[in-house]
Amino acid sequence: MNIGQASEASGVSAKMIRYYEEIGLIAPPARTGNNYRVYATDQVHVLRFIKRARSLGFSLEETETLLKLWQDKSRTSAAVKDVAPTHINDLERRIAEMQGMVKTLKTLAHCCGGDHRPDCPILDDLAGDGTVSGENQPHIHRA
Amino acid sequence: MNIGQASEASGVSAKMIRYYEEIGLIAPPARTGNNYRVYATDQVHVLRFIKRARSLGFSLEETETLLKLWQDKSRTSAAVKDVAPTHINDLERRIAEMQGMVKTLKTLAHCCGGDHRPDCPILDDLAGDGTVSGENQPHIHRA
DNA sequence: CTTGACCTTCCCATGATGGGAAGGCCTACA
DNA sequence: TGTAGGCCTTCCCATCATGGGAAGGTCAAG
Known part of the structure; x- marks a missing residue:
């Protein structure tokens, strides 16, 4: 092949x-x-x-670990099980971060009239000190 | 400065x-x-x-758009409001993808005994055709 | 024998960020 | 005056996973 x-x-x-x-x-x-x-x-x-x-x-690094475990005939399923929670935690942290962003954005978009006035809470918030409701912690890895 | x-x-x-x-x-x-x-x-x-x-x-590309709108004194808030939903949809799609992954992983980790038997549903699932419950669509951008 | 569909290696690009080298400048202190 | 160290400058390289594309070899069908 x-x-x-x-x-x-x-x-x-x-x-x-x-x-x-x-x-x-x-x-x-x-x-x-x-x-x-x-x-x-x-x-x-x-x-x-x-x-x-x-x-x-x-x-790919995690995949390599899993692959080795898969190919290692003397592996224990416990060793594999250990890999999952770490990854689940990581995913859940990122999900929470993104949900915070969505919440903030929805709040801002809702407040934004969408008309032709040049005042826009989204831009005001971006420019401001960032104390609008729905705030999320930074520390983004640009999901 | x-x-x-x-x-x-x-x-x-x-x-x-x-x-x-x-x-x-x-x-x-x-x-x-x-x-x-x-x-x-x-x-x-x-x-x-x-x-x-x-x-x-x-x-950064989206940020550039927002920045221009912010600096453009003749901007309309409607133009800004248009940017948010696209981003919200994108975020929500990625959140849903990740939640699918978490669900699959939790199911697998739960089934996995964590003992010393060499049979592990996580690895079996990874190796298989991928029809385990909690399945999610691929098309990952490695969130 | 040509055409087109494969295959090979090699280099470059992405997006956002960091690391670090080599060298210039400025301030404080002995 | 000399020097130490803390800034600043530009330039190159690395990350992670993936794709694009060039230049060239090979093979099968017509």
């Missing part, structure tokens, strides 16, 4: 497959005489595993 | 102030004879405006 077919079968772009190989996330595959990468079904499973972990919001 | 003081007063790092200048988000300030940037109070207000917009999750 060439990289294009592996990409098709796994849903991971060829570009990303090569990148994952480059950073050592996946093993370098065999090559044909013409230097083409050849993938077996096993490798496609690995790629799908990676894709799914990414879709659940795990970083 | 030097860049360090402007940074202190606005909460924007000197590095970022220079960057904002470089990309044209803020105007190049005056320079002293020794080539130091000099900022007036007005510029600090602009920096604080930017900082607050960023803390509400607006991208």
